[in-house]
Amino acid sequence: MLKKIIFQFLALSLIFTYSAQSAESGGMPQLNPEFWISQIFWLVLTFGLLFIILSKFILPKISNNLETRKSQILENIETADKQREDTEKKVKEFDKIINDTKVEAKNFFNTERQKVLDDINNKRLSLEKDIEKEIIKAEEEIDQLKKTSQEKVTKIAIETSSDLVKQLIGEDINKSSLSAIVEDLSKKEMEKHNGI
Amino acid sequence: MAANPMYQFNVYRIGPEIKINNIDISFTNASLFMVISSLAILIIFNLGTKRSIIPNKIQLLAELSYSFISKMISDTAGSKAKPYFSFIFSLFMFVLFCNMFGMIPYSFTVTSHIIVTFVLAAFIFIGVTIIGFIKHGLGYLKLFVPSGVPMVLLPLIVVIEIISYLSRPISLSVRLFANMMAGHTMMKVFGGFVVSLGIVGGWLPLGFSVALTGLEILVAFLQAYVFAILTCIYLNDALNLHH
Numbered sequence: 001m002l003k004k005i006i007f008q009f010l011a012l013s014l015i016f017t018y019s020a021q022s023a024e025s026g027g028m029p030q031l032n033p034e035f036w037i038s039q040i041f042w043l044v045l046t047f048g049l050l051f052i053i054l055s056k057f058i059l060p061k062i063s064n065n066l067e068t069r070k071s072q073i074l075e076n077i078e079t080a081d082k083q084r085e086d087t088e089k090k091v092k093e094f095d096k097i098i099n100d101t102k103v104e105a106k107n108f109f110n111t112e113r114q115k116v117l118d119d120i121n122n123k124r125l126s127l128e129k130d131i132e133k134e135i136i137k138a139e140e141e142i143d144q145l146k147k148t149s150q151e152k153v154t155k156i157a158i159e160t161s162s163d164l165v166k167q168l169i170g171e172d173i174n175k176s177s178l179s180a181i182v183e184d185l186s187k188k189e190m191e192k193h194n195g196i
Numbered sequence: 197m198a199a200n201p202m203y204q205f206n207v208y209r210i211g212p213e214i215k216i217n218n219i220d221i222s223f224t225n226a227s228l229f230m231v232i233s234s235l236a237i238l239i240i241f242n243l244g245t246k247r248s249i250i251p252n253k254i255q256l257l258a259e260l261s262y263s264f265i266s267k268m269i270s271d272t273a274g275s276k277a278k279p280y281f282s283f284i285f286s287l288f289m290f291v292l293f294c295n296m297f298g299m300i301p302y303s304f305t306v307t308s309h310i311i312v313t314f315v316l317a318a319f320i321f322i323g324v325t326i327i328g329f330i331k332h333g334l335g336y337l338k339l340f341v342p343s344g345v346p347m348v349l350l351p352l353i354v355v356i357e358i359i360s361y362l363s364r365p366i367s368l369s370v371r372l373f374a375n376m377m378a379g380h381t382m383m384k385v386f387g388g389f390v391v392s393l394g395i396v397g398g399w400l401p402l403g404f405s406v407a408l409t410g411l412e413i414l415v416a417f418l419q420a421y422v423f424a425i426l427t428c429i430y431l432n433d434a435l436n437l438h439h
Contacts, residue, residue, distance in 0.1 A: 028202060030377065035207040035226065036311045037219050042227035043312050047290055050234040054241065054289075055282030061245035062262045069249060 157182045201384035205308055205377065225304045226312070233293035233306065241289075261289070265424070272425060273432035280431055287316070288424035295376060295416030299409070307419075308376035310369060317369035320427050328434035339433060368426055375419050379412045 158179050165173050209222045244251075244258025251259060265285050269277050277284075291307055298305025306312055328336040340357040341350070386408060389401035 028377075029205045029207060030309050030311070030373070032207075035209075035220070035222075035224055038221045038224055039207070039226050039309060039311050040315050041221040042223070042230050043306075043315055046227075046230040046234045047286070047316075050237060050290060051283060051286040053238055054286045058238070058241045058245055059262070059282050059285060062241070062258055065245065065247055065255075066259060066262065068247075072249060 154179070154182060154186060157186065201381045201388065204304070204380060204384055207309070226306055226309065229294065229297055229304045229306050233290060233297055236297070237286075237289045237293050261285075268421075268425060269428050272428040274436055276435040277428065277431050284424055284427055284431075287320075287427060288420055291316075291372065291423050292417060292420035295420055296413070298376065298380065299413055299416060305376050305380055307372055308380055310373045313369035313373045314365065316423075317365040320368065320430065321365040324427075324430045324434045327431070328437075331435060332437050336434070336437065338437060364430060368423065372419050372423055375415055379408070379415055383408050383412060 158175065161182055162173060162175065162178055165178070207224045207226050209224055210228055211223050213220065214222045240254060241258050241261075244255045246252070246255055248255065262285070265288055266281060269281055269284055273280075294306040297303055298308065325336075328339070332338075340354050340361065342353060342357070345353050383405060386401045386405040390398040390405060393401065
């Protein structure tokens with residue numbers, strides 16, 4: 001009986017130790033110190049190399065790139081501002097020039113118009129003067145013509161009447177008496193004309 | 197064996213056993229992924245150093261990461277932390293790339309091993325402490341004596357501060373290690389469910405697995421960020437002694 005119990009105990013303990021051992025081998029491999037030293041060694045090696053290469057070669061380049069880009073952008077912004085100011089100035093100048101030319105053109109136009117108007121006025125005045133002169137001349141001519149025509153008419157009348165008398169009677173009549181008669185008749189006729 | 201969710205964290209030797217003075221420094225799968233991550237970082241950032249005014253995609257990536265980390269450091273630790281920029285940059289990138297490479301199926305996650313994260317955290321802790329003592333001399337010990345605390349409470353506060361200061365490397369390393377290990381174990385467990393439930397019932401854990409993958413990628417980035425920003429905060433304590 002006792003032997004049996006002891007045997008069973010031994011068997012159970014064997015099973016337990018076996019299972020415990022297998023559990024240990026299947027437990028957390030992190031707590032197994034077998035490769036701790038190796039991991040530390042490789043960690044120090046790789047991380048150290050990584051740190052050295054990054055800090056000596058790669059990171060300065062990146063920071064340099066960033067700095068140059070920043071400064072370049074600032075520079076570009078500055079030049080852009082300057083150029084914008086320049087263009088604003090230029091636009092103002094341009095506007096001023098346009099305004100000036102507009103005023104100038106207006107002035108020029110006004111003076112030219114005035115000139116043309118004056119010219120036209122002068123010409124008209126001289127023309128009017130000429131016309132007046134011509135009119136006066138013509139009127140004078142007409143007057144003279146009027147006078148001479150009357151004399152001529154009376155002369156013609158006297159001559160024709162004397163001719164008529166000569167042909168009718170066959171002898172000459174005193175011209176002075178004839179002229180008196182013609183003048184008298186023509187006067188009467190004129191009176192008649194005027195009277196009507 | 198492959199069904200065991202912890203199997204993915206096994207470290208095994210690749211190639212011959214290398215021993216120096218009876219110390220085993222063999223090349224393992226962990227070393228392989230450290231090398232791969234470092235090389236990937238170097239290649240990507242070396243491609244991003246082209247001098248062009250309008251950057252291409254890789255250059256943009258490199259410059260954005262640069263300004264992202266530079267902004268993070270200046271926000272948390274001020275302008276005095278500028279000389280430590282390249283260290284924090286390498287640290288962030290190393291942790292981030294190790295986490296991200298761990299997301300590839302059948303790959304190995306370097307940061308899921310406590311020894312790796314602890315070495316990083318301990319190095320940061322020791323470095324920050326040395327910087328603090330160099331900058332402020334014994335005045336750095338004022339860090340443990342916050343101003344405006346009643347004299348009665350001071351002994352207690354100082355003890356608490358010292359304990360919290362000394363637990364920094366542990367909290368820093370365990371945070372990263374536990375996050376990575378828990379996430380990867382969970383993904384493995386759900387993956388195992390997909391296989392064991394088969395084509396009938398496997399769709400639900402498959403969906404979970406997909407969602408977890410997205411979450412894990414987020415965690416991978418977030419933990420790298422947290423690791424780097426906590427380093428910045430510790431550095432800030434050492435550089436600008438506030439309390």
